[in-house]
Amino acid sequence: MALDMAKYRLIFLEEGGDHLEEIGRALIDLEKEMGSTTAIDTLFRMAHSLKSMAASLGYDPIADLAHRMEDRMEGIRADGRVRSDQELALLFRSLEALEKMVEAVASEQVPVGANEELFQLLAEEPLADDSDCSDDREVESPDRVGGEPKKARP
Amino acid sequence: MARVLIADDASFMRQMIREIIEPEGHEVVGEATNGIEAVDLYNELTPDLVTMDIVMPKRSGIDAAKAILAEHPSACIVMCSALGQETLVMEALSAGARDFIVKPFKPDSVIATLSKLAEKTSD
Numbered sequence: 001m002a003l004d005m006a007k008y009r010l011i012f013l014e015e016g017g018d019h020l021e022e023i024g025r026a027l028i029d030l031e032k033e034m035g036s037t038t039a040i041d042t043l044f045r046m047a048h049s050l051k052s053m054a055a056s057l058g059y060d061p062i063a064d065l066a067h068r069m070e071d072r073m074e075g076i077r078a079d080g081r082v083r084s085d086q087e088l089a090l091l092f093r094s095l096e097a098l099e100k101m102v103e104a105v106a107s108e109q110v111p112v113g114a115n116e117e118l119f120q121l122l123a124e125e126p127l128a129d130d131s132d133c134s135d136d137r138e139v140e141s142p143d144r145v146g147g148e149p150k151k152a153r154p
Numbered sequence: 155m156a157r158v159l160i161a162d163d164a165s166f167m168r169q170m171i172r173e174i175i176e177p178e179g180h181e182v183v184g185e186a187t188n189g190i191e192a193v194d195l196y197n198e199l200t201p202d203l204v205t206m207d208i209v210m211p212k213r214s215g216i217d218a219a220k221a222i223l224a225e226h227p228s229a230c231i232v233m234c235s236a237l238g239q240e241t242l243v244m245e246a247l248s249a250g251a252r253d254f255i256v257k258p259f260k261p262d263s264v265i266a267t268l269s270k271l272a273e274k275t276s277d
Binding site: 001004015041048 | 174209257
């Protein structure tokens with residue numbers, strides 16, 4: 001049987017946009033409290049859900065990045081906290097990449113994959129807590145850290 | 155044909171399962187958006203079959219499945235898993251879940267799994 005994928009594309013843009021907003025809010029909460037269990041769980045679930053929806057529609061670049069983000073969140077969940085400012089910045093950067101990809105889908109373009117460096121950083125072991133040396137960042141914080149998350153719409 | 159409860163926090167996935175199974179004659183009697191709702195709706199509706207997502211808010215699909223099976227050992231629960239959740243699937247199967255379907259869903263595979271279980275539950 002064949003499913004009406006045009007219909008699911010619209011649902012993806014609506015629900016995926018909501019998920020990205022939730023990720024943005026969770027990251028802002030994590031800026032304030034790196035051990036927020038609620039924010040960590042939300043981020044994990046949203047990345048997981050985005051992965052499944054994107055994979056269902058064949059949006060592999062979105063599914064791949066969401067999968068890497070989910071894996072990263074699994075480690076954070078196991079440790080009970082975001083482990084450094086760099087790690088938080090990396091998650092913000094991943095969100096921005098996901099937003100760009102979903103925006104491409106909304107514009108009926110093919111989403112382009114995240115760059116390999118971002119994939120590698122997400123896969124790397126977390127850095128030690130940098131709370132005392134936050135000026136020495138290896139991952140540049142995006143401009144939007146602490147800003148309002150964007151939302152892609154159909 | 156089976157009366158089915160769909161438990162998934164993503165509307166996208168709930169609609170997809172519904173669209174796949176209803177043409178086969180299965181009746182979707184309820185939709186749960188989290189693990190707590192899944193347990194409550196199971197008790198209220200006593201469906202023939204449950205599709206249970208593993209990752210859900212408030213109570214995970216694994217916990218919800220275990221809670222249902224503790225009260226209803228013959229409950230027929232199919233776990234909905236994704237890549238990388240093999241360990242959780244095994245945990246659910248050990249707890250008494252009957253089978254699993256993998257996201258992204260392949261309609262023919264979902265139909266085959268649910269129809270096979272529906273036949274068994276009607277025996």
